[in-house]
Amino acid sequence: MINSSLQPKLNPMFRLQWEQVQECYVLLYPEGMVKLNGSAGEIMQLIDGNNKVVDIINTLNDKFPDAGDLTEDIYEFLSAAGEKKWLYYEQ
Amino acid sequence: MNNETQTKVGPPLWLLAELTYDCPLHCPYCSNPTDLGDTKDELNTQQWLDVFTQARAMGAVQLGFSGGEPLLRKDLEQMVKHSRELGFYTNLITSGIGLTEKRIAKLKVAGLDHIQISFQGADPEMNDIIAGRGNAFDQKFKMAQSVKEQGYPMVLNFVISKQNISQVEDIMRLSCLLKADYVELATAQYYGWAFANRDHLLPSQKQMVDAEKIVNEFRDKQNGKGPKFFFITPDYFEDRPKACMNGWGSTFLTIAPDGSALPCHSAKMLPLKFPNVKNKSISHIWQQDFAFNRFRGDSWMPEPCQSCDEKEKDFGGCRCQAFMMTGNMDATDPVCSKSPDHHLVQEAIELAKNPKEPIFERVNQRNFKGEDIVRIKL
Numbered sequence: 464m465i466n467s468s469l470q471p472k473l474n475p476m477f478r479l480q481w482e483q484v485q486e487c488y489v490l491l492y493p494e495g496m497v498k499l500n501g502s503a504g505e506i507m508q509l510i511d512g513n514n515k516v517v518d519i520i521n522t523l524n525d526k527f528p529d530a531g532d533l534t535e536d537i538y539e540f541l542s543a544a545g546e547k548k549w550l551y552y553e554q
Numbered sequence: 555m556n557n558e559t560q561t562k563v564g565p566p567l568w569l570l571a572e573l574t575y576d577c578p579l580h581c582p583y584c585s586n587p588t589d590l591g592d593t594k595d596e597l598n599t600q601q602w603l604d605v606f607t608q609a610r611a612m613g614a615v616q617l618g619f620s621g622g623e624p625l626l627r628k629d630l631e632q633m634v635k636h637s638r639e640l641g642f643y644t645n646l647i648t649s650g651i652g653l654t655e656k657r658i659a660k661l662k663v664a665g666l667d668h669i670q671i672s673f674q675g676a677d678p679e680m681n682d683i684i685a686g687r688g689n690a691f692d693q694k695f696k697m698a699q700s701v702k703e704q705g706y707p708m709v710l711n712f713v714i715s716k717q718n719i720s721q722v723e724d725i726m727r728l729s730c731l732l733k734a735d736y737v738e739l740a741t742a743q744y745y746g747w748a749f750a751n752r753d754h755l756l757p758s759q760k761q762m763v764d765a766e767k768i769v770n771e772f773r774d775k776q777n778g779k780g781p782k783f784f785f786i787t788p789d790y791f792e793d794r795p796k797a798c799m800n801g802w803g804s805t806f807l808t809i810a811p812d813g814s815a816l817p818c819h820s821a822k823m824l825p826l827k828f829p830n831v832k833n834k835s836i837s838h839i840w841q842q843d844f845a846f847n848r849f850r851g852d853s854w855m856p857e858p859c860q861s862c863d864e865k866e867k868d869f870g871g872c873r874c875q876a877f878m879m880t881g882n883m884d885a886t887d888p889v890c891s892k893s894p895d896h897h898l899v900q901e902a903i904e905l906a907k908n909p910k911e912p913i914f915e916r917v918n919q920r921n922f923k924g925e926d927i928v929r930i931k932l
Contacts, residue, residue: 476707476735478643478667484565484613491643493668493709493736496567496615 467517471550565613566807575622578651580686580915582751583742595812599629608836610640617642625652631664638665650694669701670709676724698732710734714741715755722765730780740786745820747916753909795871795887802849815839820874858892
């Protein structure tokens with residue numbers, strides 16, 4: 464279960480990168496690429512191994528004050544990204 | 555081709571750089587052309603670096619260094635460094651022959667992201683017979699260990715054919731032992747040398763069914779651990795063709811060793827004149843060239859594709875396969891059960907039960923000592 468004090472880390476199998484031509488963030492891995500939508504890109508770029516889940520939530524709530532509380536959306540994305548093994552948490 | 559279609563062409567996201575057709579192995583399933591040309595026509599270092607710069611500017615993001623055996627080029631490290639600095643995700647697709655611990659380390663420093671090593675079988679006996687080279691298995695095994703020890707993501711590629719399909723379970727165990735991240739259990743596709751050797755390679759339907767069962771049972775016991783296995787069946791046993799290259803000129807750009815720009819690594823066989831990066835820009839090639847536009851969209855499609863509601867899914871299948879089997883590159887891929895030529899596929903499956911011709915070992919290019927291309931002796 465994800466909680467707000469966990470520090471998500473990017474699976475070293477993946478590289479996150481902004482692609483100007485596609486105008487989106489992408490995750491690159493051996494011979495493959497996942498295109499991220501806007502909100503997924505916003506969350507993924509905050510996963511630097513230091514930020515805790517709570518830091519990501521606070522940063523994005525501050526950045527998008529008109530979007531309402533993003534907490535639930537962020538948990539939902541982190542859970543899906545964990546299942547896809549984009550992220551991991553050190554126990 | 556009208557302008558509307560041209561403006562809809564997205565970037566060539568995947569760039570395959572076939573650095574040389576030269577190879578230390580002789581696998582009969584090789585998809586390189588049977589006419590390998592002459593090494594003196596190979597692009598030099600600067601020409602390759604220019605290709606990478608141009609393609610990256612257009613939005614290419616995945617770059618595969620392939621061949622033949624790309625390690626034969628001594629300038630590989632320089633190409634990796636340049637392309638990684640441009641922002642490519644860099645993939646080395648190698649037989650493992652020519653790798654050393656030191657070179658794996660040098661490539662890492664240059665910025666290489668991932669190494670894919672091919673194996674021909676689960677043990678030295680099978681592997682080295684198919685590869686046509688002694689000690690190949692031991693070399694691959696050691697280098698696969700080193701690739702993981704040095705922290706790379708690693709893909710193992712096993713081309714599955716009648717020759718080694720009985721080893722599928724052992725192959726999967728070997729992949730676990732070597733700590734592969736992804737494993738392609740890819741049945742041979744019948745292009746180039748593999749087309750000439752098809753009767754010796756194409757498994758029977760029963761062999762395919764048995765192998766698939768073994769793969770599924772093995773996966774069930776993995777409990778989410780170990781390598782992710784991809785089992786790729788030959789399209790000869792399907793009712794619908796593959797969406798070849800995700801559609802002609804939609805995503806993939808191959809540059810052959812001599813600089814020919816192709817929508818896939820086999821397309822050179824087609825009766826089309828393909829452009830060359832030695833005298834055309836990548837952007838002109840991708841956006842304007844006649845050969846690249848030839849099978850974009852659906853206006854070229856014959857029946858039964860033209861009125862088929864699945865044409866957006868498979869784009870009429872593979873142009874090379876249609877040409878090889880029917881002599882007409884515009885034909886519906888004969889793999890499709892709706893194709894009037896579908897009987898050709900069924901005949902091929904029958905023929906493979908009793909091969910009549912001897913197996914061809916892949917031979918090599920005519921060698922030439924280039925002035926500006928330094929080769930490594932393997």
